Amino acid sequence: MAGWIEVISQVRRPQLGEEVPLLVFRAFRVFTGIYLEEIVGDKGASTLIQKAGRELGKEVGAMLKDESLEAYLGKVVDFVKDAKIGLLVPVELTEERLVVALDECITCSGMPDIGKRICHFEAGFVAGIVESHVKRRVRTYESKCNASGDHICEVVVEMNHA
Numbered sequence: 001m002a003g004w005i006e007v008i009s010q011v012r013r014p015q016l017g018e019e020v021p022l023l024v025f026r027a028f029r030v031f032t033g034i035y036l037e038e039i040v041g042d043k044g045a046s047t048l049i050q051k052a053g054r055e056l057g058k059e060v061g062a063m064l065k066d067e068s069l070e071a072y073l074g075k076v077v078d079f080v081k082d083a084k085i086g087l088l089v090p091v092e093l094t095e096e097r098l099v100v101a102l103d104e105c106i107t108c109s110g111m112p113d114i115g116k117r118i119c120h121f122e123a124g125f126v127a128g129i130v131e132s133h134v135k136r137r138v139r140t141y142e143s144k145c146n147a148s149g150d151h152i153c154e155v156v157v158e159m160n161h162a
């Protein structure tokens with residue numbers, strides 16, 4: 001699916017411009033998620049959404065690529081902030097695991113506890129970013145989410161489990 005960022009970057013909205021309220025983004029995300037869950041179930045929906053995030057992460061990773069993992073992660077942190085996705089804070093990086101917190105998460109920050117984690121797209125995005133660098137498939141899951149009462153969004157990537 002390479003090249004989608006270039007396609008969707010072409011915006012012609014002379015009067016309205018490129019900014020939209022966060023609520024519009026969340027409405028799109030949540031209503032799409034609810035409908036997907038109805039059709040394919042909780043597990044299927046989260047897998048689909050995570051996979052979409054993973055593809056985006058791979059495309060963004062290819063744009064930001066850098067030989068050094070440290071420099072690469074620095075660029076990713078800047079990108080995520082500039083795009084107002086959130087404030088990405090690396091929590092742990094070992095051979096086995098990457099853990100990142102996403103403060104002020106675009107999707108869940110400030111949401112009440114609805115008893116489930118909802119940022120599957122973001123988890124996939126982080127996995128795609130990692131996959132773009134390590135050139136292999138990794139496993140990912142969202143370990144904390146504002147929507148499950150955690151007061152932060154956090155993603156774990158397991159480097160050696162596909």
Ligand SMILES: [Zn+2]
Pocket residue numbers: 102105106107108109118119122145146153154
């Ligand atoms: Zn989140």
